[in-house]
Amino acid sequence: xxxxxxxxxxxxxxxxxxxxxxxxxxxxxxxxxxxxxxxxxxxxxxxxxxxxxxxxxxxxxxxxxxxxxxxxxxxxxxxxxxxxxxxxxxxxxxxxxxxxxxxxxxxxxxxxxxxxxxxxxxxxxxxxxxxxxxxxxxxxxxxxxxxxxxxxxxxxxxxxxxxxxxxxxxxxxxxxxxxxxxxxxxxxxxxxxxxxxxxxxxxxxxxxxxxxxxxxxxxxxxxxxxxxxxxxxxxxxxxxxxxxxxxxxxxxxxxxxxxxxxxxxxxxxxxxxxxxxxxxxxxxxxxxxxxxxxxxxxxxxxxxxxxxxxxxxxxxxxxxxxx
Numbered sequence: 001x002x003x004x005x006x007x008x009x010x011x012x013x014x015x016x017x018x019x020x021x022x023x024x025x026x027x028x029x030x031x032x033x034x035x036x037x038x039x040x041x042x043x044x045x046x047x048x049x050x051x052x053x054x055x056x057x058x059x060x061x062x063x064x065x066x067x068x069x070x071x072x073x074x075x076x077x078x079x080x081x082x083x084x085x086x087x088x089x090x091x092x093x094x095x096x097x098x099x100x101x102x103x104x105x106x107x108x109x110x111x112x113x114x115x116x117x118x119x120x121x122x123x124x125x126x127x128x129x130x131x132x133x134x135x136x137x138x139x140x141x142x143x144x145x146x147x148x149x150x151x152x153x154x155x156x157x158x159x160x161x162x163x164x165x166x167x168x169x170x171x172x173x174x175x176x177x178x179x180x181x182x183x184x185x186x187x188x189x190x191x192x193x194x195x196x197x198x199x200x201x202x203x204x205x206x207x208x209x210x211x212x213x214x215x216x217x218x219x220x221x222x223x224x225x226x227x228x229x230x231x232x233x234x235x236x237x238x239x240x241x242x243x244x245x246x247x248x249x250x251x252x253x254x255x256x257x258x259x260x261x262x263x264x265x266x267x268x269x270x271x272x273x274x275x276x277x278x279x280x281x282x283x284x285x286x287x288x289x290x291x292x293x294x295x296x297x298x299x300x301x302x303x304x305x306x307x308x309x310x311x312x313x314x315x316x317x318x319x320x321x322x323x
Contacts, residue, residue: 074119077217082237106188117272121280152252154231180230185213237308
């Protein structure tokens with residue numbers, strides 16, 4: 001009996017020892033938990049731990065995101081209200097692959113958006129303000145695109161008698177007659193031009209009951225002028241595009257101070273690194289390309305019997321007498 005107990009005890013000790021030895025050495029698969037990634041034939045494989053493989057997948061650079069193909073264009077309302085952008089933007093998107101988000105505001109607001117890095121490219125028409133924008137380092141490139149002209153329109157009855165006068169004489173006659181005048185009042189290029197006229201004749205209509213500020217775009221302001229039988233300064237393109245809905249006629253036109261010049265400006269990526277400069281430059285080159293310039297020159301001819309804009313990419317600012 002004792003002998004049996006001794007043999008049983010010895011067997012028990014041997015079993016315990018074997019288990020202890022195996023537990024101290026983990027299985028081969030767990031000793032070096034690496035995944036081998038096979039290389040091309042003839043090359044050695046590379047071992048990467050599962051943890052590092054996941055980490056590298058998360059941190060690896062991704063393909064260009066769709067947002068890199070988005071382009072924010074801040075522009076004056078006249079380019080939109082005239083219908084020009086409805087023609088140009090689809091052409092650019094088709095040719096370039098970019099998706100353009102158009103923000104149509106007054107030129108002053110458009111320049112402010114650029115100065116704050118909230119737009120990639122600008123299409124504006126206030127040369128003096130544009131020059132200041134560039135001098136402050138807000139813009140990278142600036143190119144001449146086109147021009148049309150400002151005109152003064154009003155009711156056919158012409159209560160202030162401005163028909164055929166120069167622009168400055170017309171503004172003085174409106175002031176003296178106290179005839180209703182609609183101002184955009186939105187710091188747009190058109191508003192800036194209007195204010196420069198009052199300044200040149202040293203008269204300030206602000207606060208007068210006949211001087212009405214809308215704070216709206218060109219199309220909406222023309223509608224207000226039509227409803228009130230008032231005078232208004234407008235770009236020719238927007239007027240012609242909306243003429244059939246307005247009770248307004250052209251009374252003053254062709255005066256040199258009424259030239260309306262448009263430039264395209266890329267926002268400076270050195271100041272705002274997150275702007276889409278590549279897309280902005282592509283848009284600038286598109287607008288100034290000969291093919292696009294032909295589209296601009298022909299815009300409006302079929303529908304209105306005359307061009308709404310004149311293509312100027314082959315000219316200089318000096319040719320047009322602007323800064």
